[in-house]
Amino acid sequence: xxxxxxxxxxxxxxxxxxxxxxxxxxxxxxxxxxxxxxxxxxxxxxxxxxxxxxxxxxxxxxxxxxxxxxxxxxxxxxxxxxxxxxxxxxxxxxxxxxxxxxxxxxxxxxxxxxxxxxxxxxxxxxxxxxxxxxxxxxxxxxxxxxxxxxxxxxxxxxxxxxxxxxxxxxxxxxxxxxxxxxxxxxxxxxxxxxxxxxxxxxxxxxxxxxxxxxxxxxxxxxxxxxxxxxxxxxxxxxxxxxxxxxxxxxxxxxxxxxxxxxxxxxxxxxxxxxxxxxxxxxxxxxxxxxxxxxxxxxxxxxxxxxxxxxxxxxxxxxxxxxxxxxxxxxxxxxxxxxxxxxxxxxxxxxxxxxxxx
Numbered sequence: 025x026x027x028x029x030x031x032x033x034x035x036x037x038x039x040x041x042x043x044x045x046x047x048x049x050x051x052x053x054x055x056x057x058x059x060x061x062x063x064x065x066x067x068x069x070x071x072x073x074x075x076x077x078x079x080x081x082x083x084x085x086x087x088x089x090x091x092x093x094x095x096x097x098x099x100x101x102x103x104x105x106x107x108x109x110x111x112x113x114x115x116x117x118x119x120x121x122x123x124x125x126x127x128x129x130x131x132x133x134x135x136x137x138x139x140x141x142x143x144x145x146x147x148x149x150x151x152x153x154x155x156x157x158x159x160x161x162x163x164x165x166x167x168x169x170x171x172x173x174x175x176x177x178x179x180x181x182x183x184x185x186x187x188x189x190x191x192x193x194x195x196x197x198x199x200x201x202x203x204x205x206x207x208x209x210x211x212x213x214x215x216x217x218x219x220x221x222x223x224x225x226x227x228x229x230x231x232x233x234x235x236x237x238x239x240x241x242x243x244x245x246x247x248x249x250x251x252x253x254x255x256x257x258x259x260x261x262x263x264x265x266x267x268x269x270x271x272x273x274x275x276x277x278x279x280x281x282x283x284x285x286x287x288x289x290x291x292x293x294x295x296x297x298x299x300x301x302x303x304x305x306x307x308x309x310x311x312x313x314x315x316x317x318x319x320x321x322x323x324x325x326x327x328x329x330x331x332x333x334x335x336x337x338x339x340x341x342x343x344x345x346x347x348x349x350x351x352x353x354x355x356x357x358x359x360x361x362x363x364x365x366x367x368x369x370x371x372x373x374x375x376x377x378x379x380x381x
Contacts, residue, residue, distance in 0.1 A: 029063065029064060029065055029301075029302070030061075030062075030063055030064075030065075030302060031060075031061075031062040031063075031064075032059060032060070032061050032062075033059070033060040034057070034058070034059045034060075035057075035058045035059075036055070036056065036057050036058075037055070037056045038053070038054065038055045038056075039053065039054050040052065040053035040054070041053075047087055047088050047089065048085070048086070048087055048088075049085070049086040049087075049088065050083075050084070050085055050086075051082075051083070051084045051086075052082075052083050053081070053082050054079075054080070054081045054082075055079070055080045055081075056077070056078070056079050056080075057076075057077065057078040057079070058075070058076070058077050059075070059076040059077075060073060060074075060075055061073070061074045061075070061076060062074070063302040065301065065302045067300070067301065067302065068302045068303070069302075069303055070108060070109065072108055072109065074106065074107070074108045075105075075106070075107040075108075076104075076105070076106050076171060077103070077104070077105040077106075077107075078102075078103070078104050078105075079102065079103045079104075080100065080101075080102050080103075081100070081101050082098060082099065082100040082101075083098070083099045083100075084096060084097065084098050084099075085097045092124075092125065092126050093123075093124060093125045093126070094123070094124045095121070095122075095123050095124075096121060096122040096123070096131075097120075097121050098118070098119070098120045098121070098122070098133070099117075099118075099119055100117065100118040100119075100120075101115070101117045101118075102115065102116050102117070102118075103115045104168060104171065106171050112171075114137060114168050115137065116135055116136065116137035116166075116167075116168065116179070117135070117136050117137075118133055118134070118135045118136075118144065119133050119134055119136075120132060120133025120134070120144065121133060122146075127149055127150050127151060127152075128147070128148070128149045129147060129148050129149075130145070130146075130147040130148075131145060131146040131147065132144070132145045132146075132147075133145075135166040135179075137168075137179060140179065142166045142179065142181065143164065144164050144165060144166050145162065145163070145164045146162075146163045146164070146165075147161070147162045147163075148160065148161045148162075149161075155191055155192050155193050156189070156190070156191050157189065157190045158187075158188070158189045158190075159186075159187070159188045159189070160186065160187050160188075161184065161185070161186040161187075162184070162185055162186075163182075163183070163184040164181065164182070164183050164184075165181070165182045166179050166180070166181050166182075167179065167180060167182070168180070169209065170303075170304075170305045178209070180207060180208065180209050181207070181208040182205070182206070182207055182208075183204075183205070183206040183207075183208070184203070184204070184205055184206075185203070185204045186201070186202070186203050186204075187201070187202045188200065188201045188202075195235055195236035196233075196234075196235045197233075197234050197235075198231070198232070198233055198234075199231065199232045199234075200229075200230070200231045200232075201228070201229070201230045201231070202227075202228070202229050202230075203226075203227070203228040203229075204225065204226070204227045204228075205225060205226045205227075205256055206223060206224070206225045206226075207223070207224045207225075207256060208223055209223070209224075224252075224253060224256055225252070225253050225256075226250060226251070226252045226253075226256045226257055227250065227251045227252075228248060228249070228250045229248070229249050229250075230246065230247065230248035230249070230263075231246070231247055231248075232244055232245065232246040232247075233245050240270055240271050240272050241268065241269070241270045241271075242267075242268075242269040242270075242271075243267070243268055243269075244265075244266075244267045244269070245264075245265070245266050245267075246263070246264065246265035246266075246267070247262070247263070247264055247265075248262065248263040249261065249262050249263075250262075252296065256306070257296060257297065258360070259293050259294050259295050259296060259297075259315070260290045260291070260292075260293050261291060261292030261293060261294070262289075262290075262291040262292050263288070263289065263290060263291070264287075264288070264289035264291065265286060265287070265288050265289075266286065266287045267284065267285070267286040267287075268283075268284070268285045268286070269282070269283070269284050270282070270283040270284075278329060279327060279328070279329055280327070280328040280329075281325070281326070281327050281328075282324075282325075282326040282327075282328075283324070283325050283326075284322075284323070284324045284325075285321070285322075285323050286321070286322050286323075287319065287320075287321050288319065288320050288321070288322065289317065289318070289319050290317065290318040290319075290358075291317045292317070293315040293316075293317065293318070294314070294315060295309045295310065295315065295362060296308070296309070296310070297309055298361050298362055298363060299361060299363075300363070301361075301363040301364065309362060315359070316355075318358055320339075320340045320341075320342060320343070320356065320358060321340070321341040321342060322337070322338065322339050322340070322341065323337070323338040323341055324336070324337040324338070325337075331377060331378035331379070331380055332375075332376075332377050333375070333376040333377070334373075334374075334375055334376075335372075335373070335374045335375075335376070336371075336372070336373050337370075337371070337372045337374075338369075338370075338371050339369060339370040339371075339372075340356060340358065340367070340368065340369045340370065341369075342356040343356040343357065343368050343369040344369045344371065356368075
């Protein structure tokens with residue numbers, strides 16, 4: 025038997041108990057994750073077998089006043105252990121509360137590890153007025169840094185701000201999104217031989233225009249642009265997605281048929297970072313030459329009769345057609361990571377059947 029690049033064996037266990045009485049709901053749950061991880065690669069950090077254990081236990085209480093308002097309390101304890109050359113363990117606990125009322129939801133609390141206490145939150149709002157809707161989201165998480173970082177007993181902070189809007193009238197709708205992500209790290213951390221910036225950020229602005237061509241067909245155009253400082257980016261500066269979506273009923277309405285044909289464009293690409301092939305954390309990577317813009321076509325056909333669903337999908341149709349047609353020197357492969365060969369094509373057939381009765 026040959027030696028594989030990665031040998032990962034995962035065992036998970038979960039248990040929970042819940043109880044309710046009138047407007048009050050109680051829940052206790054425990055989750056445990058155990059991974060045996062072995063690698064055979066020249067860029068692996070170690071040739072030793074590594075064991076990663078992750079445990080999470082949570083107790084929650086909910087008071088549900090009515091359908092539009094609830095109040096929650098959470099107590100959560102977490103442990104993460106890595107056994108390699110040495111034994112590293114970090115524990116962090118969270119105490120939080122959350123409230124839902126009408127158009128607003130807000131969760132806030134504190135996370136504590138050792139003597140370090142930090143604030144966390146997760147809130148969202150959604151306003152609707154006539155043909156307009158506006159949504160906002162604010163999230164702040166505090167978790168340990170990647171387990172294979174040199175100082176994996178340090179916390180990192182993740183901040184997300186999201187604003188979205190939609191305007192629709194008759195057969196036309198316009199959607200816009202703005203995202204901003206920020207990761208804050210303690211100083212003097214390193215990923216392998218690469219130092220980590222104290223702050224990395226990513227801003228994403230996107231919009232979509234959709235219209236009904238006929239009762240059964242929808243045409244949409246999506247455009248997204250991102251600006252990144254650091255490694256939380258896939259290197260695609262601009263995205264374009266042009267899509268035709270059809271929904272039809274055949275055989276006297278017994279068959280629901282959904283057809284999708286989409287053209288995708290990845291433009292202004294550059295590698296500023298790449299995911300390590302065995303350790304799975306981002307590392308700095310500068311491409312030797314400029315990356316070409318990529319265009320590709322996807323096709324999917326989904327048929328459903330009651331609870332039986334048949335799905336046929338073709339990803340990167342042009343690459344599939346090269347088996348039958350000579351396109352000369354044209355390159356339809358999709359390179360996503362310099363450590364791995366380019367993606368070529370994928371044809372998949374899936375069957376899904378829900379046994380309701």
